[in-house]
Amino acid sequence: MNPFSSGTRLRDMIKAIRACKTAAEERAVVRKECAAIRSSISENDQDYSHRNIAKLMFIHMLGYPTHFGQMECLKLIASAGFPEKRIGYLGLMLLLDERQEVLMLVTNSLKQDLGHTNQYIVGLALCALGNICSAEMARDLAPEVERLLLTRDPNIKKKAALCSIRIIRKVPDLAENFSSPATSLLKEKHHGVLIAGVQLCTDLCKVSEDASNHLRKNCTEGLVRILKDICNSPYAPEYDIAGITDPFLHIRVLRLLRMLGHGDADTSEYINDILAQVASKTESNKNAGNAILYECVETIMGIEATSGLRVLAINILGRFLSNRDNNIRYVALNMLMKAISVDSQAVQRHRTTILECVKDSDASIRKRALELVFLLVNDTNAKPLTKELIDYLEVSDQDFKGDLTSKICSIIEKFSQEKKWYIDQMVKVLSLAGNYVKDNVWHALIVAISNAPDLQGYSVRSLYKAFQLSSEQVSLVQVTIWCIGEYGEMLVNNVGVLQVEEPMTVTESDAVDVLESCLTHHSTDITTQSMCLIALLKLSSRFPPSSGRVKEIITTHIGSVVLELQQRAIEFNSIIQRHQNIKSSLVERMPVLDESTFISKRAGSSQANISTEKSNQQLPSGASLKLSNGVAKPAASPLVDLLDLSLDDTPVPTSTSNDFLHDLLDVGLTNSSSSASGTDILMDLLSIGTPVQSNTTPENGSSIKGFNDILPIAKPNTATVQVVDLLDGLASNGSHPGAQSPVHPSITAYQSSTLKITFSFTKQPDKPQVTQIHATFMNLSSEAYTDFIFQAAVPKFIQLHLDPANSNHLPASGNGRITQTFTITNTQHGQKPLAMRIRIAYKVSNQERLEQGQINNFPPGL
């Protein structure tokens, strides 16, 4: 026999391990011990198995693998002696968890032990079962546990009750079996049994509606009596904690009463008195008393309490809130969040204290307080609250700033009633914590500014001032650059000065200075630099005298190693040099960004895996032609055509106009075209796209979103539906002579269990590249769809014009159809076939759904 094996006592092994100075030493000792244990196990050494398992448990706690000991645990459990069983069960609970299959092998031993004569062994078995049984074991052994609930020994009873809790958690179906034994437990006198019994009843209520009703009918009286007894009981040394008899039982009974009284007026009325008694009599100078009061307040909030009781509860919470103990304040903040739904006025009264908690040094308290403040904000107190929060933003911790900023921005957005206040607050937030502000927030700011023409001068001036002070906040810089570019002349000429503003003179060269400093600053990122370049271009048009300087600045970036900057620099340089005549119209003021569309797009785009930048990018083209803000556009305006452009087809020039779209809101071009040659930009610009008659279009068929960066902004619909002369002998697979014969067969473009789309095709004989597609949508489900929107995306070499659909309501089961027409121009007709990705969004009983697909089965020759 190995002399080293198992000879070491547990104590000695622990000492040896603790004496190790390094991890490697410890590993060596552990390895030796494990080897010894393993050989001892394989030799079936009875004497030392107890010690082996104890050692194994210690090694397990250190973090080493110990699965080789699992079978040993089982053997110990199966042996007859009490010490072996005790350590065996302990090892079982520590070394195994319920997901291991080895556990099943214990079931038989457990069954025998549950029926053992020695009550302590029964206790061991119940304990093990209650801690780690799996669902199958629970099912197997439930009858045994039920039987044990009815024994006379309180020790077994309470363990059996807690074991039953685990059983019904694992197998909720068995809950009925435990209902009546549980109720009888509540008649006991022994506190341990009562606690376990009350907890079992609470869990039964959670799991089963029937049990809940049963308990409500039969046990409420008994519970109230129990609570009364312990409330009024004299000093009981065995259960006394801080002057209160058995606070644990207090708390559990209160919790069960809450479950029973929830939603039930009668029960609530019945327990009103006892709740009032507990709430007023309990002393709150020790933690135990506070724990009871806390539970009491929770119960009052959770049942249909009288208003008097509610007032009592809120008062208790108010006291908690001003307690110096951090735990109590935390608990109070937690409770107040639930109390808001019950009585928000009362909570508003504590607003100042809660605001103080936002500034607390404890991170948990700060977090709770901030959430609570957020719930408390309403129209009347939005302004002072925001001011307080922004003041705090200045001094708050770094890790808290992110949370705080996003909450402040939501508050500002939700509750701003005047644009000026909104702009002011946003500028402040950007100056203090611009780096934590999310992109969509400052995009919204830009949309707001663009929609408030009388405040534009004010905005750009405030931003300019803020920039002088906090130019390290990236978002602030970006917003400032954009505004200076757009509204530069307002800045310099002091347009639209409000009364509250101090006089300020900014010269043109100051404005250009700002942009130049941004451009050349070492820490500015590419996006910001790109924005600077475009802003400079705008200024060169708005400030003719500075045009020369601007040109110089731009020229310095012609050699930039970043492709984006180089391209922009070259193109803008080109515009400045050779295209003076169109420069001013190129950089005209942006059309007003439509706020409502922006908001809905932003809400919609959060579903799609498209960044908000892209959706904003769509915005100006949509806005200009949607005309929902009533700005009419002359058809021949070059601006309109520019914004019409598809991004895809021609190589060079589109990037310039795209810059406006991208630059609006910070996107770097992801699909910038390759070369930046000096070809005639204008011709290319104007030759693309059919002339558009502007008219209002419905929301539906007009917006097209891009997938995977390849796809174009499709033109929103036009009034120029091409009349296809269908009789012009287009027959190829001659279907109906003389009648409208589609050259190409219709296809089922997309079919799912809920939707079917068919495409039919028509072509004009003289335009082989152009195809008209008539799409028909059919609803295959049994519920009607509303807000039906069809969107499509096509590869670069294809142009797509989408007409509006005839309706956006699709009746169920194919009872009605929606039709929509679109026109496709395949610039590589004959070389590449059509392909299309589609996306359909609709609402079914107020829930939004989305379906996507790819259509590859276009007939050849399109």
Added chain:
Amino acid sequence: MIHFVILISRQGKVRLTKWYSPYQQKERATAIRELSSLILTRGPKLCNFVEWKGYKAVYRRYASLYFCMCVDQDDNELEILEIIHHFVEILDRYFGSVCELDLIFNFHKAYYILDEILIAGELQESSKKIVARLIAAQDTMVETAKAEAGSVSNMIAQTM
């Protein structure tokens, strides 16, 4: 319910762990690591509750040990503090002025005591006297069994 109980020293060494919810070995190690880093870095004056992964971790420091219990969001945190204190007092009574070394060398006894206080993540007995009595009775049984075994094997050894 209480999902798990861990006792860690100030240096982050684990002295006791008890799991009432199914956590696999790797998950256990991660949980312990994350909670340790959260708890050990908190200052003394701060509140005893930490939010972790949708649960609440209630902890209290006794000398060089942190007793931590992880509970659901809707549990009464103050009560859990009381349960922790209940456990510590019982340990104190059993070991007589318990210190960390007692818990290191007699970890199995600490587990036995914990098993008399909590089952399935719920409180089992609120009376310290009864818990002490039960543990004492079981210890006596172990002593008697060992004595018997000692004497039997002595007899066998002698007869051999």
